[in-house]
Amino acid sequence: MAKHSFRKFNNTFMTMSFLAVCTISLFNLTIDPLGVIGSPSIAGVNAIKPKTLNNSRLFKAVDMARIRPKSILLGSSRTDIGLDPSHPALIQPAYNLGLTAPNIYELRRYFEHALTIQPELEQVVIGLDFQMFNDLRTPQPDFRDQRLGHVGIIGSDLLDVTLSLDALSASWETLLRNRNPNLPRSVRVNGMMVRKPGEVDLRVFFETIARAQRQYQDGVYKGFSSYENSLTHLEAIVETCADRGIQLFLFISPAHATEWESIYNLGLWPLFEQWKRDIVGLHPVWDFSGYNSVTSEVISPGMIYYTDSSHYTPSAGQLVLNRIFNHQLESVPYDFGRYLIPEMLTFHQEAIANERLIWHEKQPDLARVVADIKRYEETRYAEEVYPLNLATIMQAQIVSEEPLLHP
Amino acid sequence: MVNYLLGNRLHEVRCNQRLSRIFLYFGLLFNIGLIAYYKYTVFLMSWLPPSKLSVWITQLLHPDNIILPLAISFYTFQQISYLVDAYRGVIPNYSLLDYSLFVLFFPQLIAGPIVHHYEVIPQFNRLRNLLFCQKNFAIGCIVFVIGLSKKVLIADSLAGWVTLPFNHAAELSFIEAWTAALSYTYQLYFDFSGYCDMALGLGLMLNVKLPINFNSPYKSTSIVEFWRRWHITLSNFLRDYLYIPLGGNRLGESRRVINLMITMLLGGLWHGAGWTYIAWGGFHGVCLSINHIWKKVGFYLPKQISWLVTFLAVIIGWVIFRAQSLGDAGHILWAMTGIEGILLPGKYRGLVSNLEMFGIRFNNFPSLDYFPGGLESIVILFIVTLWVVFLPNTQELIQKFKPRWWWSLLLGFLAMLTLLSMSRVTEFLYFQF
Numbered sequence: 082m083a084k085h086s087f088r089k090f091n092n093t094f095m096t097m098s099f100l101a102v103c104t105i106s107l108f109n110l111t112i113d114p115l116g117v118i119g120s121p122s123i124a125g126v127n128a129i130k131p132k133t134l135n136n137s138r139l140f141k142a143v144d145m146a147r148i149r150p151k152s153i154l155l156g157s158s159r160t161d162i163g164l165d166p167s168h169p170a171l172i173q174p175a176y177n178l179g180l181t182a183p184n185i186y187e188l189r190r191y192f193e194h195a196l197t198i199q200p201e202l203e204q205v206v207i208g209l210d211f212q213m214f215n216d217l218r219t220p221q222p223d224f225r226d227q228r229l230g231h232v233g234i235i236g237s238d239l240l241d242v243t244l245s246l247d248a249l250s251a252s253w254e255t256l257l258r259n260r261n262p263n264l265p266r267s268v269r270v271n272g273m274m275v276r277k278p279g280e281v282d283l284r285v286f287f288e289t290i291a292r293a294q295r296q297y298q299d300g301v302y303k304g305f306s307s308y309e310n311s312l313t314h315l316e317a318i319v320e321t322c323a324d325r326g327i328q329l330f331l332f333i334s335p336a337h338a339t340e341w342e343s344i345y346n347l348g349l350w351p352l353f354e355q356w357k358r359d360i361v362g363l364h365p366v367w368d369f370s371g372y373n374s375v376t377s378e379v380i381s382p383g384m385i386y387y388t389d390s391s392h393y394t395p396s397a398g399q400l401v402l403n404r405i406f407n408h409q410l411e412s413v414p415y416d417f418g419r420y421l422i423p424e425m426l427t428f429h430q431e432a433i434a435n436e437r438l439i440w441h442e443k444q445p446d447l448a449r450v451v452a453d454i455k456r457y458e459e460t461r462y463a464e465e466v467y468p469l470n471l472a473t474i475m476q477a478q479i480v481s482e483e484p485l486l487h488p
Numbered sequence: 489m490v491n492y493l494l495g496n497r498l499h500e501v502r503c504n505q506r507l508s509r510i511f512l513y514f515g516l517l518f519n520i521g522l523i524a525y526y527k528y529t530v531f532l533m534s535w536l537p538p539s540k541l542s543v544w545i546t547q548l549l550h551p552d553n554i555i556l557p558l559a560i561s562f563y564t565f566q567q568i569s570y571l572v573d574a575y576r577g578v579i580p581n582y583s584l585l586d587y588s589l590f591v592l593f594f595p596q597l598i599a600g601p602i603v604h605h606y607e608v609i610p611q612f613n614r615l616r617n618l619l620f621c622q623k624n625f626a627i628g629c630i631v632f633v634i635g636l637s638k639k640v641l642i643a644d645s646l647a648g649w650v651t652l653p654f655n656h657a658a659e660l661s662f663i664e665a666w667t668a669a670l671s672y673t674y675q676l677y678f679d680f681s682g683y684c685d686m687a688l689g690l691g692l693m694l695n696v697k698l699p700i701n702f703n704s705p706y707k708s709t710s711i712v713e714f715w716r717r718w719h720i721t722l723s724n725f726l727r728d729y730l731y732i733p734l735g736g737n738r739l740g741e742s743r744r745v746i747n748l749m750i751t752m753l754l755g756g757l758w759h760g761a762g763w764t765y766i767a768w769g770g771f772h773g774v775c776l777s778i779n780h781i782w783k784k785v786g787f788y789l790p791k792q793i794s795w796l797v798t799f800l801a802v803i804i805g806w807v808i809f810r811a812q813s814l815g816d817a818g819h820i821l822w823a824m825t826g827i828e829g830i831l832l833p834g835k836y837r838g839l840v841s842n843l844e845m846f847g848i849r850f851n852n853f854p855s856l857d858y859f860p861g862g863l864e865s866i867v868i869l870f871i872v873t874l875w876v877v878f879l880p881n882t883q884e885l886i887q888k889f890k891p892r893w894w895w896s897l898l899l900g901f902l903a904m905l906t907l908l909s910m911s912r913v914t915e916f917l918y919f920q921f
Contacts, residue, residue, distance in 0.1 A: 087622035090891035094629060097900040105908070115913070136913065240911050247913040 106243045114251035115242055116269075117143040117234050124259075131258050132251040133269045137161060137180050138187075138223045139238060141272055142194060146232040148271065149199045150176035155188050156208030157181065158274075159334045159391065163398035164208065166271040170406030172204045177272035179208070182301065184218040189314040194229035196321070205322060206330045206405065209315075209360065211344070211353055212301040214308035280382040281389070289389035290339050290451060305349065308356055312363070319364045330405050331360065335369035335397055335417070337390040338376045338440055342451045345437070354430055357421065366421045367405050371433035372440040374414040375400060380447070490518060491567040492587045498574035499581060508575055515571040523564045525549075526556050531761030561758060563591050565602045565725050572729055573605065582609055595690035601701035601721040608696060617695040626891060628692030633899055634882050635685025637906040642872075643679035644909075646671045649865055650810070653858040657816035662830040664858040665823035670869045672810045673803050677706060677876060680719070685882050700883060706876040709794040711775040711801060712783075722758075726751050737780075744780065749773040759809070764817060768809040775801050795877075 113120035114132045117140050122128045133140050152175035154164045161179030168175070178191055188207065196202050212218070228235045234242075242248045258265060267276045322329040344353055360366055369376070375397055378386045386397040393401075403409050404418035416436075419429045441448045494515045501507045524532070530551045536542040570587075573579045582590070582605070590609050611617055653660055653668035660668065684702040691698040705718035715723045731751045737744040749770065756769015782788075789797065804821060811817035859865070880888075889895060 086891040087626045090626050090893075090896050091622055091629070093893060093896040094626075094900050094903075097896065098903050101900065101904045102907070105904075139913070237911075241913045244908060245911040245913060246905075246908040249908060251913065 102244065105249060109243045109248045109252050112252035112255050113242075114248065114255040115140045117238070117242055119147070126259055127255055129259050129265055129268065130255055131265060131267075132255060134267055134274060135181070136223065137272075138221070138225070139228070139242075140269075141176075141178055141180070142191070142228050143234050144272060145176065145178075145195055145198045148174055148176050150174045150195070151199070151202060152176070152204035152206070153178045153192070153195050153202065154206045154208070154272075155179070155192060156334065157183055157210050157213065159210065159336070159393060160208040161272075162274050162276065162388070163334075163393045163395055164206070164273065164402065165395050165398060166273055168399065168402045168406075168408075170402060170408040171206075175204070175271065179272070179274075180221075182221055183213060183224075184215070184220060185213045185311045185314045187220050187224050188213070189318055190224075190226065190229050192318050192321075196325070197230050198232060202325075202327055204328045204330075205318075206332070206402075207318070208334045209331055209366070210334050210336075211349075211356060212305070214311040214315075214356060215302060215305040216307045216310045217304045218301060218311075275395075276388070281380075281384045281387065283380065283382065286380060286387075286389050287450075289391055290343060302347070302349065305352065308352075308359070312359055315360060316363055329364060330367070331364055332367035332401060332405060332418075333357070333370045335373075335376050335386075335393050335401060337378070337380075337387050337393075338372045338444075339380075339390045339447065339451050341370055341372065341376070341437075342440075342448060343390075346452055357430070358423075358426055361421045361423050361426055367401075368419045368421045368429065369401060369404075369417060372436040373416040373418075375417045377440055377444070491515065491571060491591075492582075492584055494518075495570055495574040495579070495587070496581070498571065499577075499579065502575070502577045512571060512575040516568060519564050519568050519571075523560055526554055526560055528757075528761045529554055562596070562602055565722075565758075566591060566605075569602075569725060569729055570605050579605060586612055593691075593696070595694070595696070596687045596698055601684065601687060601699050602725050603698060603721065607699055611696050619695075621695055624692050624695050627886060627889065628689045628694075630689070630889060630895075630899055631685050631692060631882055631886060632689025633903045633906065634885070635682045635687075635689055637682075637902050638678040638685065639682030640906045640909050643675050643677075643682060646675035646678070649860050650675055652860055654810055654812065654816070654820075656858050657811060657819045660820055660823045660858055662823055662826045665820045667859060667865050667869065669803050669807050669820065669824060670873075671865065673706075673806050674869065674872045674876070676806060676810075681882070688882075702881070703883070704876065704881045706799060706802070707795075708798050708802075709791055710798055711772065711779045714798060714802060715772075715776070722755070726755050730754065741781070741784065745777045748776050748780070752776065763814055764808055764811055767814055767817070768805055771805050771808055775805075 110118055111120055112127045114127070114130055115136050116130050116133055120127070150166075151172045152166070154160055154166055154171075154175065154177045156164070156179045158179060158181045161177060161181065164177055164179070166175035166177045167173075176195075178195065180187060180191065183191075192205065225235075225238070228238055264277070266279075267274055269275070319329060321327070344350055357366070357368065375386050375393075378384055384394075386394055388394055400413045400417055404413045419425075419432075421429060494511055498508055498511050498515075501511065529549055533542065533545065533549075533551055536545065570579070570590075586609050587605075589612055590603070590605055593603075593608065596603055649671040650668060653664050654672070681702045684700075688698050688700070699721055701719060701721050703717040703720065705714050708714040708717055731747055734747040734750060735743055736747060739747075752769040752773030753766055754769070756765045756767070756772070759765045759768070788794075807820050807824075808814070808817045811820060
C-alpha cells in the first residue's frame with residue numbers, strides 16, 4: 082500500500098512538473114515578448130513588445146536576419162534613440178543597430194554579425210562616443226559573443242526566453258501592455274527606439290549630468306587613460322568596409338554642451354582631443370561635439386534637440402544625417418558638424434576651444450552649475466545639490482535674455 | 489589508480505610495519521603533493537622573494553597555466569582516509585571498479601560530503617540497491633529539489649548583495665558592512681546546505697545513502713557545536729586523521745590548543761590558497777580553544793547569550809573568509825563595530841529620527857552606494873535569521889514527509905520556480921549612454 086502511494090506521489094510530481102514546463106514554454110513562445118521567436122503578431126495580445134526596449138543586444142542580433150538590411154546605424158543608446166533608419170538618404174532597408182552602453186569591441190562584433198547575415202551590406206553609419214574607447218571597459222553583461230555570426234537564436238538564448246521567470250514576467254507584462262488601450266511611451270521601429278515627444282524633465286536632465294560625472298569615478302570613464310586596444314577594433318571595421326566597398330560614415334555624437342563641459346572639468350579633454358586625432362587618422366569623421374548651436378540648446382522643458390544631457394532627439398539625429406549625406410542642408414545650422422580630416426583637425430579644435438569660451442560668457446550660470454555638480458559629486462552631497470541646481474538654472478534662464486548660441 | 493594500487497599494497501604488507509609506513513608516507517606525499525601543486529603553487533610562489541630561483545621555478549612550473557582539477561580537494565581527503573585505513577588494516581579488498589566509483593561517485597564529487605569508503609562501497613554491492621525504489625526516489629527528489637531551490641532561489645539572490653560591498657571593503661559604512669556580512673553568512677549557508685541536500689537527494693535516488701553533512705549550524709550555542717553541525721564530514725575527517733593523530737587532547741591542555749590550532753589552520757588552508765583562509769582557520773582555532781577552556785573551568789553563559797556570541801564569532805569568521813585580503817577584512821570588521829559612526833539612509837530619517845540623539849547619522853543616497861538591497865535587504869535578512877534559527881532543516885522536514893498529493897503539488901511548484909530561476913534574460917538595467 083505504502084509503495085503504491087510513493088509511486089502515485091512520483092507520478093503526480095513528474096506529470097505536474099512536465100505539464101507546467103510545457104504550459105509555460107508554450108505561453109512564452111506564443112507571446113514572444115522579445116520578438117526573437119517569430120511568433121505571429123496579434124493586436125491586443127503581443128503586437129506591442131515593451132521588453133524589447135531594454136534587450137537590444139538579444140533582439141537586434143536575431144532581428145538582423147529578418148530584415149537583412151543594406152544599411153546599418155551603429156552606436157550607443159544615443160544612436161538607438163536619435164537616428165531614424167527611414168531617413169531618405171539611407172539605402173533601404175536600413176536598420177538601427179544601436180546598443181545600450183557598448184564598447185567598441187561590441188560594435189565591431191555586431192558589424193561583423195550584420196555582414197555575415199547580409200554580405201550585400203552597402204552602408205554603415207557609426208555614432209562614436211568617447212567612452213566606448215576606454216580600454217578598461219568590458220562588454221555589458223547582456224552581450225554574448227556566441228549569439229553573433231549566424232542566423233537565428235542560439236540554444237542558451239532560446240532556453241532563457243522560453244524557460245525563465247524573466248521570460249514569464251516579460252510575457253505577462255507584454256500581455257497586460259497590449260490590453261491597455263493607451264499607446265505606449267516608446268516602441269521599436271526597425272530597431273530604433275521611438276519615443277513619444279514630451280517635455281524634458283529638468284531634474285532628469287541634471288541627474289544625467291551628475292550621473293555622467295559619476296561615471297568618471299565609478300562607471301564608463303573609470304581609469305580612462307588609454308584607448309589603443311579599442312582603436313584596433315575601429316581599425317578593423319574601417320579596413321573591412323574598405324575591402325568590401327562598403328560606404329562608411331563615422332561621426333562623433335552631438336551630446337549637449339554640459340556633457341562636453343563635464344569632460345573638460347574632469348581633465349579628460351586632452352585625451353579626448355588626442356582620441357579625435359587618432360580616429361581621424363583612420364578615417365574622416367563628422368564631428369558634432371563641442372559648443373555649437375545644437376549642443377548649446379538652452380535647457381528647458383521644451384527642448385527640441387535633447388531628452389537629457391547625453392541623448393539627442395530624432396530632430397537632432399535628422400540634422401546629423403542631413404549633414405553627413407548632404408541632404409536638405411538648408412535645415413542644418415551652419416556650425417553643426419565639422420568634417421574632420423587630419424589636415425584640418427588643429428583648426429577645428431581651436432575653433433571648439435573658442436566656442437567654449439563664448440559659451441562660458443553666455444551661460445556663466447550653467448557653466449558654474451556643471452562645475453558645482455562635479456565638486457558636489459566628489460564630496461557626495463548629491464541630494465543637496467540637485468534642488469540647488471534646479472533653482473540656479475531656473476534663475477539663470479530668467480536672467481539671461483537671449484542666448485546667442487541658440488539657433 | 490595509484491591510490492588503489494597503494495591501498496592494495498598496504499593491505500598486503502600490513503604485517504610489515506616499516507614497509508607499510510613507507511607506503512603510507514609515499515601515498516600521503518603523492519596526494520598532498522598533487523593538491524599542493526594544483527591548488528597552492530601560485531600562493532606558495534607569492535612567498536618567494538624575487539630572485540633567480542623564483543624565475544627558474546616559474547619557468548619550470550608555469551603557475552599561470554595550472555588548471556585546478558574539479559573536486560580535487562574532496563577526493564584527495566577521501567583517498568587519504570582510504571590509505572590511512574588501509575595502513576590501519578581496517579579495509580577489505582575492494583575491486584578497482586568499486587574503488588573508482590567511490591572516488592568519482594558524482595552526487596558527492598563536487599561539493600562533498602567527504603565520504604568514507606566504508607560508508608558507501610558496501611552499498612554499491614547490495615542487490616536491493618540496484619532496483620528502482622519508489623520511496624527512495626520520492627524522498628531523493630524532495631531533498632534534491634529543496635537543495636537546488638536553496639541554492640538557486642536564496643543563495644544566488646543573496647550573492648547580489650555581497651559582491652559589490654566586499655569589492656569596496658575600505659569604503660563601507662556601518663550598515664553596509666553589516667548587511668554585506670550577514671548576506672554572505674546566509675549566502676554561504678544556503679549555498680552549502682543546498683549542495684549537501686542535492687548530493688544526499690541524488691544519492692538517495694540511486695539508493696545510496698550519503699552521510700549527513702549539515703545540521704542547522706546557525707542554531708549552535710558554541711563554536712564546538714558549530715563544527716559538529718557545519719561540514720560535519722570535514723570536521724570528522726580533520727578530527728580522525730589530523731587532530732587525533734597529532735595527540736588530540738590526550739597530552740594536556742596546552743597540546744590540545746596547539747593541536748587544535750594546527751588542525752584548524754590546515755583546515756582553513758584546505759578551503760583555498762590565501763591568507764584569509766588561513767586566518768579564518770586560525771580564528772576558528774582560537775575560538776575552539778577558548779570554548780574548550782571555558783568548558784574546562786566551568787564557565788557557562790545563558791543559552792541566548794551563548795547563541796549570540798557564537799553567531800557573532802561565525803559572522804566574523806565569514807567576513808575574514810570572504811574578504812579579498814586581510815586588510816579588507818579588517819576594514820569591514822572595523823566598520824561593523826560602529827566606532828566610526830553609524831550611518832543610516834536619509835530616507836529613514838522620518839521613521840527613526842530620535843536615533844540622532846544617540847549619535848546616529850543619516851545620509852542621503854548615493855552615499856550608501858554599497859547597500860544594494862536597501863531596506864528590503866534588512867527585512868529579508870531578519871526573516872532569514874529567524875528561518876535558520878527556528879525552522880526545521882531538510883532532514884527534520886523529511887521526517888514529516890508523507891506521500892500525499894499536496895506534497896507533490898508543493899514540490900512541483902518549488903521545482904518549477906527553481907527551474908525557471910536558473911536561466912535568465914539579462915537585461916540592460918540602467919539607461920545611460
